[in-house]
Amino acid sequence: MKENKILTDRQTDRQTDRVVFFDWLRIIATLAVVVIHCCSKESLEVASYEWNTVHFYNCLSQWAVPAFVMISGALFLGREITLSKLFKKSIFRIGTAFLFWSVLYACWRFFVTHEKNSIREMVLSIIKGHYHMWFLFLIVGLYLVVPLLNKIVENQKLAVYFVVLAFLFAFLFPQIINVVGLKFEGPASILNEFISKFRVEMVLGYAGYFVLGYLLAQVRINKRAEALIYVLGVGGLAVTFFASAWMAKRQGSTELFSDELTVNVLMMTIAIFVFAKQHMNKPLKSEKATRVLSYISKCTFGVYLVHPLLIDCLKRFVGITNLSFNPIISIPILALIVFIGSMGISAILNKIPFVKKWFV
Numbered sequence: 314m315k316e317n318k319i320l321t322d323r324q325t326d327r328q329t330d331r332v333v334f335f336d337w338l339r340i341i342a343t344l345a346v347v348v349i350h351c352c353s354k355e356s357l358e359v360a361s362y363e364w365n366t367v368h369f370y371n372c373l374s375q376w377a378v379p380a381f382v383m384i385s386g387a388l389f390l391g392r393e394i395t396l397s398k399l400f401k402k403s404i405f406r407i408g409t410a411f412l413f414w415s416v417l418y419a420c421w422r423f424f425v426t427h428e429k430n431s432i433r434e435m436v437l438s439i440i441k442g443h444y445h446m447w448f449l450f451l452i453v454g455l456y457l458v459v460p461l462l463n464k465i466v467e468n469q470k471l472a473v474y475f476v477v478l479a480f481l482f483a484f485l486f487p488q489i490i491n492v493v494g495l496k497f498e499g500p501a502s503i504l505n506e507f508i509s510k511f512r513v514e515m516v517l518g519y520a521g522y523f524v525l526g527y528l529l530a531q532v533r534i535n536k537r538a539e540a541l542i543y544v545l546g547v548g549g550l551a552v553t554f555f556a557s558a559w560m561a562k563r564q565g566s567t568e569l570f571s572d573e574l575t576v577n578v579l580m581m582t583i584a585i586f587v588f589a590k591q592h593m594n595k596p597l598k599s600e601k602a603t604r605v606l607s608y609i610s611k612c613t614f615g616v617y618l619v620h621p622l623l624i625d626c627l628k629r630f631v632g633i634t635n636l637s638f639n640p641i642i643s644i645p646i647l648a649l650i651v652f653i654g655s656m657g658i659s660a661i662l663n664k665i666p667f668v669k670k671w672f673v
Contacts, residue, residue, distance in 0.1 A: 331603070332530075334594035335384055336610035338586065342384075343613040345377035347620050347655070348648045350445065351635050359561045366640040368561075372553040372571060376582040378448060379573050382519045383526025383586055385452060389459050390466045390527040404456050409671040411442060411449045414618045418443040421622065426629070445621050455523050462520070466527055476528060479521025482513045484576050491569050518574070522582070529586055539591060546584020552577035608660075615659025615673035616652065623651045623658075 352371040357364040419438040422428040429435045442449065466472040486508050494501030534542070556577070557567035570577060597603045627633040627650070635644045663669045 331607060332387075332594070333596060333606070334589040335387070336606050337593040338380060338589040339384060339610050339613050340606075341589075342377040342380045343616050344648065344652050345374035345380075346445075346617060347652045348374040348644065349377065350621055350624060351644055351648045351651065353635060359565070360558070363636060363640055364561075365558065367635060367644065368558060368567070369554060370640075370644045372550065372557065375553060375571055375573065375578050376585050379519070379522045379578065379582040380585060381448070382451070382455065382522040383529070383582065385455065386462075386523035386526035387530035389456070390462055390524065391531075392463075394459065394463070396460060399456060399459060404453055406671060407449050407453050407456075410614075410618065410673065411446060412439075413672045415439045415442045415446060418446075418622070421625075426625070443621060445617070448617070451519060455519060458520065462524060466524060469528070469531070472524055472528055475516060476521055476525050478513060479516040479524070480576075480579070482508070482511070483517045483521050483574055484579055488569070488575050495563075495569075522579075525583070526586065529583070529590065534587060534591065539587060542584050542587050545580040549577040549580030549584070553581065608663075609656065612656055612659040612663055612673075615662050616655040618673065619658050620651050620655040623654050627651070 348370055352367045352374075354364055354367050354371075357367065416439055419429065419435050422438060423430075423435045429438055462475075465475050486504075490501050490505045490508065493504065553571055553575075556570035560569050561567050569575070572578065573582075597606060624647075627647070633647060633650075635647055637643050637647075659673055662673045
């Protein structure tokens with residue numbers, strides 16, 4: 314299936330035949346990632362006003378990375394793509410971008426911040442990548458199985474079956490086991506051992522998001538289903554905020570209810586994706602506006618790669634953090650400054666042909 318037939322009911326820009334809502338969603342998701350990385354809780358007392366404010370913004374943005382994965386699934390699946398093209402164009406480009414930025418961040422941490430004190434630490438830092446670069450490993454892993462997943466999505470019923478299995482074994486069962494384990498460690502251990510015996514690794518991790526993005530881009534969603542999705546999305550946000558805050562007080566960790574592979578974050582992500590598809594997919598009024606939107610969307614990868622550097626620079630050299638003043642205001646302002654600055658840097662880098670081709 315060619316890219317220009319990816320949606321059965323979509324509205325695309327008639328001049329470029331782009332899926333408009335993918336561009337909007339990619340831009341907003343990138344801003345949400347910036348917000349997450351502006352939400353440091355370091356040295357904050359759990360349940361304090363500042364902690365709760367930072368925590369709220371963080372929870373509000375947890376859908377961002379899963380949304381990126383869903384966009385990638387919608388774009389890559391259902392298309393004829395050769396292994397040669399997959400490796401030479403997509404995977405190799407991710408690899409070159411990772412190497413360039415990983416070296417840059419390692420040098421920054423060695424020469425500027427002095428977080429790394431030896432050549433060995435610097436080399437290990439290059440291999441592991443900066444904290445936000447785990448996404449590049451994730452997306453390469455998904456690209457590697459695209460030819461296999463393509464065979465699955467050829468049959469819509471089989472694709473739905475895959476997503477159902479992913480929901481059960483990657484989201485629902487693990488979260489139930491973890492919640493039960495809070496009170497009853499023995500039964501939780503037995504449940505975990507039982508579920509793990511099924512060995513359904515193929516549907517674990519982010520593959521469910523990947524296939525789900527393809528399916529949601531294909532299907533028609535009626536008003537009743539759309540309303541239900543939004544209700545579940547709001548419920549997911551409520552669970553993410555309140556349950557993870559409760560966990561932080563109890564165990565000092567929020568992961569049980571704020572991790573991307575939880576049912577509540579899944580509900581949030583689906584709601585955002587569906588809203589974008591249903592309400593942000595209208596063709597733009599002019600060719601110029603279309604080109605601008607497309608260009609900003611293309612620059613988001615560079616924004617993702619460079620934004621932690623700007624956050625660190627603002628903190629170290631300007632003294633601006635998410636607590637510079639009232640966090641209700643300081644977090645969105647900081648995120649916008651970082652996003653706009655990163656977009657400017659990405660736009661400049663995208664003007665350099667060699668850099669644009671391999672690094673951003």
